[in-house]
Amino acid sequence: MSQYRVAVVGVGMVGTELVRVLRQRNFPCSKLQILARRARTETIDGNSYEVLPTTAEAFSDIDIALFAGTEGEKGASQLYGWEAVRRGAIVVDNGADFRLEPNVPLVVPEVNADALKSHQGFIANPNCSTIQMVVALAPLHRAAGIKRIVVSTFQAVSGTGSQAVEELKSQIADVPAGRKPKVEAYPHQIFNNVIPQIGGEHKDYPGYTSEEVKMIVETRKIIGDQDIQVSATCVRVPILNAHSESINVELNKKLSLAQVKEILASAPGVKVIDDLRSSKYPLAMIADGRDDVFVGRIRKDPSCENAFDLWCVADNIRKGAALNAVQIAEKMIEMGLIKK
Ligand SMILES: NC(=O)c1ccc[n+]([C@@H]2O[C@H](COP(=O)([O-])OP(=O)(O)OC[C@H]3O[C@@H](n4cnc5c(N)ncnc54)[C@H](OP(=O)(O)O)[C@@H]3O)[C@@H](O)[C@H]2O)c1
Known part of the structure; x- marks a missing residue:
């Protein structure tokens, strides 16, 4: 079986789960590179991974890039998504930036895997709900x-990202103790609401x-x-x-x-x-x-x-994001749509 050089871009809620799902499903990786905003080492399920800063050059030796950076103009997909395609990678993007573009298939493998046949290198993962x-x-x-x-x-709250998960946890401790809760992720306190x-x-x-x-x-x-x-x-x-x-x-x-x-x-x-x-x-x-x-x-x-x-x-985080993205990549391999 062919092995693929895989990049996971972003290592928040979805990026961490992407690494976990790739490992759990024995995805055929010859290389697994995590990219994010800043360099560091991350430990996921007891394994240590070097995280590199995301640059255009980082995609030059990547076959499949699974994007899980934040959305919008400062997010990874807008900054590097199509550049990664130009450098030869197949991109599966978790964010909403390109989902409705006519040249971007929006895919749930159980539902519309056929849409992958007309891909132009960039595939969007739909919204979790x-x-x-x-x-x-x-x-x-x-x-x-x-x-x-x-x-x-x-x-x-995991749908908002890791910061919102931490905020709910801190509100669960702070509100019953009578401390003023931090309210940043949402317009209102989410605990007890x-x-x-x-x-x-x-x-x-x-x-x-x-x-x-x-x-x-x-x-x-x-x-x-x-x-x-x-x-x-x-x-x-x-x-x-x-x-x-x-x-x-x-x-x-x-x-x-x-x-x-x-x-x-x-x-x-x-x-x-x-x-x-x-x-x-x-x-x-x-x-x-x-x-x-x-x-x-x-x-x-x-x-x-x-x-x-x-x-x-x-x-x-799994079927609503990471798992669906990995299933898209698996389906593309099965359909002969990712060349090695
Ligand atoms: N959570 C869900 O249920 C869910 C479901 C479907 C889709 N999504 C989508 O998946 C994406 C990730 O969500 P999340 O919940 O995992 O977010 P998150 O926990 O906030 O993590 C965001 C990650 O993206 C990285 N990042 C942000 N901007 C970047 C850039 N310009 N270049 C490289 N890396 C960048 C951050 O890097 P640093 O760690 O270095 O700061 C961080 O690791 C979002 O587009 C979100 O809308 C989320």
Whole structure:
């Protein structure tokens, strides 16, 4: 089997998990180079890694570059993403900077691996809350077509990055002790709170946040159907890791509840836990550290003819980011799209 020279750019929540996932899945690496803003040594799962500063030259001897730097004009992808492609690397980017570009496939391997065939060296990993939703819903779309989705999310602080995780932990200690908590990651204290805002207001969707609009537009691009109607409410909750979602999906054609359950039970990447009477359903605590998208509370919506409700939980750092990025690279190798 060919071995690839791999770079992981950024070593925060997602970058650290990328290194872990590459190791856990025995990804065929002949070299694994971590790049970030500043040089240092990082220890991940007991192994020590040299971290080098990110430069254009650093990509000259890299086959696959997995980007997990921050977004925006000072972020790694905008500064170095396409330069890495020019120097011969295949880039898989975790950020939102290029997801909607027509020449950038936006891929969840269980859903639209075919989109990789037209890649131009740069592939985008979708938003975490969108990834888990489409893994659960794409099989229903294939069976009966999706007309409309109404989703509310309950998103963990790990989705904001390592600084937000530390802030929740410090608030858990400071607030009960009567100390003034540090409040920087969010507009409000997150401990003992629920914040119905993830991102700022979107300029094209008045009243909707940027995270909510990602769920609308990315879902359509990944599933490949611009007619799917989506409304989202994205909420930050004081959970360390794993996002939960309440999803109402209306289908174009009639399916029975038994058919929906059967489709979900055999869907790739999905694990169904659905026994309300025994209080068994997906929980953030179960999904934390796991690869599957967990689905439960599957029920027929009595208020709408072809609609169903379900509860969907996944590890936002693994399937919502690092694992999906590594699966994209694995799929490209399998499809013969990465040359050695
Ligand atoms: N967390 C999630 O659930 C999630 C899910 C999907 C996608 N994402 C996306 O994944 C990316 C990383 O998120 P995160 O949560 O891991 O962030 P994070 O914990 O804040 O870590 C950011 C990392 O990026 C590095 N970095 C920032 N700017 C850079 C630059 N110009 N050049 C090189 N490295 C740079 C930082 O380097 P230093 O350590 O040297 O400062 C740091 O290691 C973001 O684009 C985010 O939107 C996150």
